[in-house]
Amino acid sequence: MELLKDRIRTDGRVIGNDVLKVDSFLNHQLDPEIMRAIGHEFATRFADEGVTKILTIEASGIACALMTGLELGVPVLFAKKGRTRTQGEEIHTAKVHSYTRNETTTIMVSSRFLSPADRVLIIDDFLAQGEATAGLVSLVEQAGAQLVGVGIVVEKGFQQGGRLLRDRGIRLESLVIIESLSNAGIRFADEAITTVQKG
């Protein structure tokens, strides 16, 4: 997705060899027009899948998931982190380890909102080690729903998450795949290194 690559080249910042900060438009400050374009792109790629529900995880997945749901005309469910209080409700839960923060958290959805009749598209902003996505896939499986695929805004191709999903036969659509991050800059899949801002 060239629009997104251009924005990353302009506004992305590399910290060390594995952190790409895109907090000016994707996961702290949000550019609504970029989000709309992202939603349009996911909706187009999964248009023929009969999607009935979008599933994402709070907080930074919500914006791109919402725009995808708007375009596909289906509800968007976001998994909540670190909460297991249920007020008597049935929930599905999964454990997710964050390598960035070195902590394991439980994510949950109310079972009222995922049924065996659902055809679920998982949307998230980043895919690195694949822990959060695997947790979301587990929630879909627990509900007995059908997973139609996973849409990711930025995949870190040098980490294992994408390979793990593809090895399981899950359809993965990443709008941008980054092959490497370093002091020299950022390299998108099949492209040369682009110099971006540091720190």
Add this chain to the structure above:
Amino acid sequence: MELLKDRIRTDGRVIGNDVLKVDSFLNHQLDPEIMRAIGHEFATRFADEGVTKILTIEASGIACALMTGLELGVPVLFAKKGRTRTQGEEIHTAKVHSYTRNETTTIMVSSRFLSPADRVLIIDDFLAQGEATAGLVSLVEQAGAQLVGVGIVVEKGFQQGGRLLRDRGIRLESLVIIESLSNAGIRFADEAITTVQKG
């Protein structure tokens, strides 16, 4: 906002005397069309204010804030909870007490995204005791930015948050104001009690 009242009457659920669950369309599962209508309504009410930035708080404020920002054509900044790691960055922080969870958390924004030139509209899904909103107002003040007002989807009129904001002279636009919740049902401002689902 009649569309929203209708949806609350249909899908809202009352727990005890102070909890209204709207998790089927507002803060766990999201109805993108309702979110779009909410964004349109806020954008219309604040159209003449020269808004340059929307500020909200993760996670459930993001959807309505994003739709407002899309309609007004301005970026949306969401404050993060419980994080004070900065990677060397300047941040603004505020403490927010949650009566629902009986815990105090720190919220933060990067100071890069709020400047004295900004005219900020705060958007959130719920206003009860007003703690979260007060924290967001504090972030705006720390940045030296101008607060043009606060847009709230559901105000609990029987709690103090709305009064506190109005007493400070802050323009508050609540799309729905709930006067009371009880076993008998829900009463919107200036209306009779409507029976809704329990629990």
